[in-house]
Amino acid sequence: MPGNRLGTSLKAVFATLGSFIAGNALAAEAGHPVPMQIGFQEAVTPIAAYIHWFHDDLILPIIVAICLFVAGLLLFCVFRFNDRANPTPSKMTHHTGLEVAWTILPVLVLVIIAIPSFRLLTQQLVIPKADITIKATGKQWYWSYDYPKDQNGGFEFDSVLKADSDLQPGDIHLLSVDNEVVVPVNKVVRMQVTGADVIHSWVVQSLGSRIDAVPGRLNETWFKAEREGVFYGQCSKLCGKDHAYMPIAVRVVSEPAYAAWLQDAKKKYASTGGTSYADASSTKALTR
Template identity: 60%
Template sequence: MLIGRRPTLRRAALTAGAVFSLLLLAGVASAEVLGQPTPGGLGLPATVTEVGAETQFFYNVILLPIISFIGLFVLGLLIYVCWRFNEHANPVPSKLTHHTGLEVVWTLVPVLILVFIAIPSFRLLAHQVEIPEPKVTIKVTGNQWYWSYAYPEDQGGGFSFDQFMKTDADLKPENGDVRLLSVDNEAVVPVGEVIKLQVVASDVIHSYTIPAFTVRIDAVPGRLNETWFKAEKEGIFYGQCSKICGKDHAFMPAAIRVVSKEKYAEWLVEAKKKFAKVDDGRVRVAAEADAR
């Protein structure tokens, strides 16, 4: 019987190893296109920030192997128990109910695993929460169903604008537009600089999420939340509202374009002219409405 069982056990071990390898592959593999989802993509999206790299290292190298081993170990234990202690193999069941040593082990080992995970987790959390001295501060307001951006005057801004999703009729694939993600007015930031986001909502709870920056923070009415990122590569990076905020929740993308410092300075000059006219128009409309 033992000789007959060895091939089966060997196949089971190989299968478990294959499953474990696939789990690791799923964690390590990343999106092929920066800043947007990849059809058929596997694993976490590619990141362009230091915090994002630390987060993915924590998940891929520390957390995923641990939880994969625990899952496979428990599965193997269940299979062994079903095989070893079934009714046919043990017609007379054991009356053992407690084992002090075993109870100490299965209490102590999970505690040690959690402590091992907690140490790098707290370090990563501190890096995410503690905001360095920012070069640019942007106030992001979530509305149903679009985002508003305000650049402060003391940092060369002094203007604000709304960001709406482009309709299918307005898309220009030759210019790189992406359906359900491209917007009319992209937010622009300089590469290699600390960007602080102050996030709030005007109506219901939203969630501002840019996966490539490892940024996700709730936008809550009456509460100002803050987060930050420092993009190390230029490009256009998309995100979406991650809260179910109403009927057009699925049509509320966010887009941030990272450019060189020189191009950012040029954009500021153009944006002041472009969005100052928009703001003036809003003031006139509001004044006319108040007069009526």
């Protein structure tokens, strides 16, 4: 029956909308992508919040306005200048005012976008005084993390994707790792990132962090997580056959929990040694 088919279709539409809403509500709390999510993951750092504002409140309205304006011009031209409405074609070859307008207006739009864009880049690359420094080294196909000695660290460990057979309740397929990066909440964390073999990229969307890991070069970025939780990312540069299997997991904890973790980590990773802050600042890639 047509009525039954219509009812079934409407139910499917509402179910899909409900899934989108539920997915985005879950994404607001999760530190990882969720099914049916169509927006960003929740911002838990000032940089990530700025990125969301830049995209959602500035770029997106400008894009929508330009698309509607161009679509309106196209429709106007279709109906106003077709052969029926204009049996005698116009012989106009140019219009100085129009040419000036379509040169000046795009420049003004780009300037409007550029100012907050440069401000965002400055905030990402000009690092405030750090409370903690961690060195991340991308390798095929996992990450190594070094907590320097003179910041109460002195150990290094590898962070490798958990096999499906090792996943525990609460773990996430293709995102959970055996050893997470642990940092305290509301502290400035400076990430020094390099590569040991090919170019990788250290990206955690909830933290607003994206920086390339280039062999022989030390790149720096920073974040300040304002909420506890586990936030996931992935390598974002095609780095070989297992590129899709080198996730990033950052656990943000309270200061007492971080201090306790440091003491346990020193014992757990004692055999790996560790480097000083001066070594961690070297421009050479950390090799195994």
